[in-house]
Amino acid sequence: MSDNKARIRDFFSRFFRTDALGDSDDIFASGQVNSLLAVQLIAWLEKDFSIAIGDEDLQLSNFSSVDAIEAFISRKQGTLVTV
Amino acid sequence: MVGHLLPRQAEFREFATERIGPYAAEHDREQRLAPHIVGDLARHGYLSPFLPLERGGQAMSWTMLGALHEEIGRACSSVRSLLTVHAMTTFAIQRWGSNEQRERWLLPLTRGEVLGALALSEPNAGSDISGIEATALHVDDGFVVNGCKKWMTIGQIAGLFLVLLKSEGGSVTLLVERGRPGLTIDPIHDVLGTRGSMLATLKFHDCFVPRENLIGNPGFGNSVALSALSLGRYSVACGSVGIIQACIDASLEYTRKVSRFGAELRGHQLIQQMIADMVTDASASRLLCREAGRMRDEQDPAEIQQIFIAKYHATSAAMRAASSAVQIHGANGCSNDYPVQRYMRDAKVMEIIEGSTQIQQITIASLAFQELGQAKSAQRALFEKSV
Numbered sequence: 001m002s003d004n005k006a007r008i009r010d011f012f013s014r015f016f017r018t019d020a021l022g023d024s025d026d027i028f029a030s031g032q033v034n035s036l037l038a039v040q041l042i043a044w045l046e047k048d049f050s051i052a053i054g055d056e057d058l059q060l061s062n063f064s065s066v067d068a069i070e071a072f073i074s075r076k077q078g079t080l081v082t083v
Numbered sequence: 084m085v086g087h088l089l090p091r092q093a094e095f096r097e098f099a100t101e102r103i104g105p106y107a108a109e110h111d112r113e114q115r116l117a118p119h120i121v122g123d124l125a126r127h128g129y130l131s132p133f134l135p136l137e138r139g140g141q142a143m144s145w146t147m148l149g150a151l152h153e154e155i156g157r158a159c160s161s162v163r164s165l166l167t168v169h170a171m172t173t174f175a176i177q178r179w180g181s182n183e184q185r186e187r188w189l190l191p192l193t194r195g196e197v198l199g200a201l202a203l204s205e206p207n208a209g210s211d212i213s214g215i216e217a218t219a220l221h222v223d224d225g226f227v228v229n230g231c232k233k234w235m236t237i238g239q240i241a242g243l244f245l246v247l248l249k250s251e252g253g254s255v256t257l258l259v260e261r262g263r264p265g266l267t268i269d270p271i272h273d274v275l276g277t278r279g280s281m282l283a284t285l286k287f288h289d290c291f292v293p294r295e296n297l298i299g300n301p302g303f304g305n306s307v308a309l310s311a312l313s314l315g316r317y318s319v320a321c322g323s324v325g326i327i328q329a330c331i332d333a334s335l336e337y338t339r340k341v342s343r344f345g346a347e348l349r350g351h352q353l354i355q356q357m358i359a360d361m362v363t364d365a366s367a368s369r370l371l372c373r374e375a376g377r378m379r380d381e382q383d384p385a386e387i388q389q390i391f392i393a394k395y396h397a398t399s400a401a402m403r404a405a406s407s408a409v410q411i412h413g414a415n416g417c418s419n420d421y422p423v424q425r426y427m428r429d430a431k432v433m434e435i436i437e438g439s440t441q442i443q444q445i446t447i448a449s450l451a452f453q454e455l456g457q458a459k460s461a462q463r464a465l466f467e468k469s470v
Contacts (some may be wrong), residue, residue: 014453029303035212035254035305036387036446039313042306043384055179058299058306060253 004049004070011044012066023066038063045069051076089150097250098127099158107159110279111425112274115239120162125195129155129166131173132369138177138185139193146376149321153369156322157329160429161279161333165198165319167437168236171311172199175256179299179307184258188243200241201315202232202259203308204283208440209234212247212254212305217287219248219255221301225293226257226263227269231286238283238437239270244286245294245298247308258296265290276428313390315437317379319392321372323433326426327365330401330408332356333423337412348411364400371396388450393442401430 005007005023012018027033027070033041041063042053051073088096091417106117124130133148134140148170156163173192176184176199193195193408217230228248235244238439244259259266271282299307338349347356370391378386405427409416416423434440 035309035323036304038303039309042310043382043387047384048381055181055299058179058303060300060302081311 002070004073005066007048008066010070011041021066024062025066027066028060028064033063041069046075049073049077089147091147092150094155095129095151095154096468098129103155103162104158107161107279108419108422108425110159110161110259112278112419114125114278115281116161116165116279120165121195123238124162124166125193128193130193130195131170131189133170133172134177134189134193138166138189144376145317145379146373148339149372149376152318152321153203153325157332158325159279160322160326160432161277161281163318163322163325164236164277164280164436167315167408168200169198170318171201172243172316173393174314175183175245175298175307176258177313178310179256180258180301180461181295183295184298186249188258197242198237198240199243199245200235201308201311202235202244202246203312204234206233210439213225215247215249215254217246217248219250219257219292221251222291225291225296226255228257228259228287228290228292230317231284233284234271235283235285236277236280238268238285239281244285245308245311247304250301250304251300254308255299255301256304256307257292258298259287259290259292263290263292274432276425276430276432278428282402283363302469312437313387316394316443317372317375317390319433319437320368320375320390320397321431323394323397324365324368326401326430326433327361327368327397327404330404330423330426331358331361332407333421333426334361334411337415337421354411357411361404361407364404368393368397370431371430389448391438391443391446391450394437395440395447398430398433399435399440402427405430 009018015037045051046053051056061068063069102123103120110116128141132141132143132151133145135142152166155166169192173189176188188197203212205216207216217228217232219226219228231366232246242261244374246257246259248255248257261268265288267286269284270285271284274282338354338421339347341348375386375389375393378389405423408423409427412421412423415421418424
């Protein structure tokens with residue numbers, strides 16, 4: 001598991017049990033992520049990964065799973081990762 | 084005054100004392116703001132001063148913004164309410180809007196040429212934003228909006244509304260200009276407190292809103308609204324510190340000049356007890372607000388929790404202080420001759436707007452459980468490293 005993936009899973013583990021969470025599982029569809037958690041997630045990503053998240057980034061596909069978030073971080077940091 | 088003044092706080096206090104305070108009773112009585120208020124706020128750069136310089140702001144920190152809202156709140160909660168909803172709208176545009184939206188709206192908003200307001204609550208949904216019923220139906224080049232928004236602060240005079248709606252792709256936030264066909268605005272009168280905040284009901288009937296007015300993207304409307312509400316909660320918390328301070332000021336003055344049972348009122352120990360509680364509450368609330376501001380300024384993701392805590396404590400404390408201030412003033416406190424009855428009515432509103440006290444409590448508790456999860460997660464990581 002990549003370091004970033006582990007950090008993302010660690011972040012989510014503060015809010016819900018992640019034992020059964022697959023890296024590609026849709027966290028919005030499962031109802032595990034609500035609007036407040038989305039705001040917290042964005043604030044955490046900006047601070048911990050030193051990235052700026054703007055209006056063009058507010059796409060569900062960027063935040064829908066651990067894989068998607070990892071790919072999003074990589075894109076923002078300039079490293080391409082294919083999901 | 085408990086706690087040191089922040090660098091510009093004396094300037095804010097002077098402005099509030101001279102240009103806002105003398106009109107506060109009139110705002111409450113007439114249920115509208117005096118005509119000079121918006122222009123004065125704009126001239127001093129107090130309408131969304133947190134915006135960057137190039138957008139007409141002063142790049143003011145949230146800590147300093149809190150001091151501004153405390154001082155305005157000390158003078159008049161209705162004016163502070165205007166600052167709150169206006170700030171939430173400009174914040175959402177700056178944070179989540181497109182460059183075109185920023186170009187179009189931010190300068191007019193900071194100059195006071197247009198006032199912004201947040202349209203979130205509905206007849207059947209307030210603190211529960213998941214219960215929003217008003218809809219934005221997606222059409223080729225925009226959205227068709229139907230439904231009703233209620234309790235819109237400054238709704239009677241705002242020129243731009245940030246509206247949270249339900250849509251096919253999840254929640255959306257749209258900028259809706261006053262005057263758009265299909266939008267009617269009805270004033271709300273005779274509310275308990277912040278009576279000068281010019282509340283209105285917004286009714287949308289097949290109101291077309293172009294796609295370029297969308298803030299963020301579909302599915303993130305609630306998140307956009309919540310991030311703006313975080314600023315709103317912070318503003319209300321700081322404004323509530325202002326109410327507590329106003330209660331202390333009024334009570335100190337009254338107990339110094341009034342005598343009962345052959346002694347100045349301030350000499351009675353049960354009066355002193357109430358003053359002591361008010362002063363302690365002011366100090367604690369101010370510190371909570373300043374800590375929230377500092378965390379926000381340092382981009383600490385935990386600022387969300389701190390703002391909930393500050394809002395919960397400061398608004399409850401404001402209600403306690405206002406109740407004590409009225410008690411100290413006796414029958415005089417129940418009359419229009421003294422401002423403390425207004426402070427009490429305004430303080431009650433603070434416990435309801437931008438998320439009721441109960442919503443703050445539930446959220447604070449749930450965030451505490453998150454912290455427990457965080458601690459356990461750290462323990463697990465430590466354990467895995469050690470084996």
